[in-house]
Amino acid sequence: MEKQTDTIIARATPLGKGSIGIIRISGNKVIDVIKYTLKLTYIKPRYANYLSFFYKNKIIDKGIVLWFPKPFSFTGEDILELQCHGNSILMDLLINDIINIPDIRIASPGEFSKRAFLNKKIDLTQAEAIADIITANSKAAVFSAMNLMNGKFSLLLNNFKKIIIQLRVQIESFLEFNYELNFSFFCKKILIKLEKLSKYLINIIKYVKNGIRIKEGIKIMLIGPPNSGKSSLMNLITNKNISIVTNIPGTTRDILHENIYINSVPIEIIDTAGIRNTSNQIEILGIKKIFKEIKNSNYLFLVVEDQISQKDLSKIINDYLKKFIKNIPIIIIRNKIDITNNLPEIIYNNDYVIIKLSIKKKKGISILMNFIKEKITYTNNIEDQFTAKERYLNSLNLIYKYLIKGKKNFLDTLSIELLSEDLNLIQKELDSITGKFTSEDLLNSIFSQFCIGK
CATH class of the missing domain: 3.30.1360.120 (Probable tRNA modification gtpase trme; domain 1)
Structure with a gap:
């Protein structure tokens, strides 16, 4: 022991x-x-x-x-x-x-x-940064891990916590000496502070999501019907002849992986078997493996032919994808615009991003690559970025829920006591990130992943 x-x-x-x-x-x-x-x-x-x-x-x-x-x-x-x-x-x-x-x-x-x-030489996030420095797999990950070690994340959390503490002090003071303050004026001040906290927290969450991308990388899975151009797109993005390309449906029967770097962020491109009804047992196994792999992906690139009907496209999305995925963004790649004589473009709508291109003629490829750079691997100012973990994001999302609930309850009931309790929960959750309020089991789990001599 x-x-x-x-x-x-x-x-x-x-x-x-x-x-x-x-x-x-x-x-x-x-x-x-x-x-x-x-x-x-x-x-x-x-x-x-x-x-x-x-x-x-x-x-x-x-x-x-x-x-x-x-x-x-x-x-x-x-x-x-x-x-x-x-x-x-x-x-x-x-x-x-x-x-x-x-x-x-x-x-x-x-x-x-x-x-x-x-x-108390370091907080828990700085301790985790040590492991991140050791295991960093890119230049961006090294500098981002060092930023975490130097306390850039801790500083953001501490500034957020200071506002929480100030707000709790104001509330406790009001409850103690409420006869000295105008209640309506006091409520307006509280709402202004809550709005400021919400904006600050959203900014922190963005930093954390970027930090997770830098540390863990991004998985992009290419899915779609046979002969839609998935394998050709894989070869084009990675600049390697990894996937076999033929006109025979069902050529790709296994899942192929290749790692590249864009904006210094590691990206795993995954090519998969074509989704279709088939009696070929080997092909069926390949399709089953796709849906097991989907849940580990960050983005799905649904590659289809540009001439596909809206009915068939909706069938693929509703019958195959929506049954297996939740909260994974789907980007629809409409390939072969050289056949339909359409122009390359990117379309943003409420449901999906649609990119029209021709892999064969290499038209619209720059649109796709810019989308990956600007929307998927974008990391704000890399000099200020720090690596992050899912537990940070889970805690911050929970804090955001407490904050929104507290604000709603305050607007509905004007109960300062209920708001005070929500702020107390927020402060405890913040302390769990830095380790000031952390269970022994969590500590043992975190430090057991380190090197023996560290």
């Missing part, structure tokens, strides 16, 4: 052979490690000390030693870092020797970062 009073030790560099291997130790027993492994009673803090490392009283290696006394360290505890040669056997010998000291044990995954959080 984890005890924070234990001193923890772990590799901070990956397994394998390398020129340098780093062993990190954090806790009250760091001084004992200095005495036991370095045979010294004192070393200069925050200074690169070149020293000998001892294993069972024999010198086993020499390297750099860094000591950070508490509270001026990453974890807020005493931290010692041993930079030895990156040989796994050498590092294991040192670690196994050091854990012979009482109350020193191997760290759990993410335990160094967890201690930094528990010791």
Whole structure:
């Protein structure tokens, strides 16, 4: 069982052979490690000390030693870092020797970062940013994760929280001293603040949605009838001959994946089997796999021939798609305008975005790519963007519901007490994002996904 009073030790560099291997130790027993492994009673803090490392009283290696006394360290505890040669056997010998000291044990995954959080060196979003930096798969993801680590998201949340607290203070003051204030004037001030909170929160939610795109990437699935041009579109967007293109219906029977980057955002393009009634068992299996994959997609590009009738198009949407999808945007790609002699264009209506193009003649492709860049991968000002997680979005959506409900109830009943309770729920949900009000199970789930030495 984890005890924070234990001193923890772990590799901070990956397994394998390398020129340098780093062993990190954090806790009250760091001084004992200095005495036991370095045979010294004192070393200069925050200074690169070149020293000998001892294993069972024999010198086993020499390297750099860094000591950070508490509270001026990453974890807020005493931290010692041993930079030895990156040989796994050498590092294991040192670690196994050091854990012979009482109350020193191997760290759990993410335990160094967890201690930094528990010791209030970082909040929970900054702790999660560490994992994002390590796993970032694009340039944008690296800088966005660093923005999260530097507290850009925390700053937005704290500014929002300040307004909530100010509003709660005003309400409590009114309830305590209401005889001194004009109620009608007070209600107008409250509504102005609630409107300001709504606009601020919508802006934060936009940032978070963009952050999720940058971190997790976007999945675009190409679906539609056979021979509509899905495979050709896949090859065109990715600039690779990935999908086989023929005039034979049912050529694509499996799901094909390819990753590209647009606006530094990772995008997975997915080509699928043609949707149609068929007796071919292999083709039927391919179609079934499509609908299992749909729920994991962010966008569906429904590729059809431009000459398709509205009746047949509605049949595909209503009979196939609406049964399986909810809240996934559908973009209709009307291909083969070279046959219908229509012009390339993009049409926005209440239900769908429609893009008319010709893959064969490469007409309207720029319209499609601009749509992807401007509407799907658009990330506001990338310099201010931070990576984000679904849990942030879930909490913020819940906060928005509390805010809208509180505003409606206040307009309907003018009950300040009910509004005060909704604001209290909002503040608690905000604190759950940064970790000020977070269950132990959630903490363990988050930090268990980290590296051992982090």
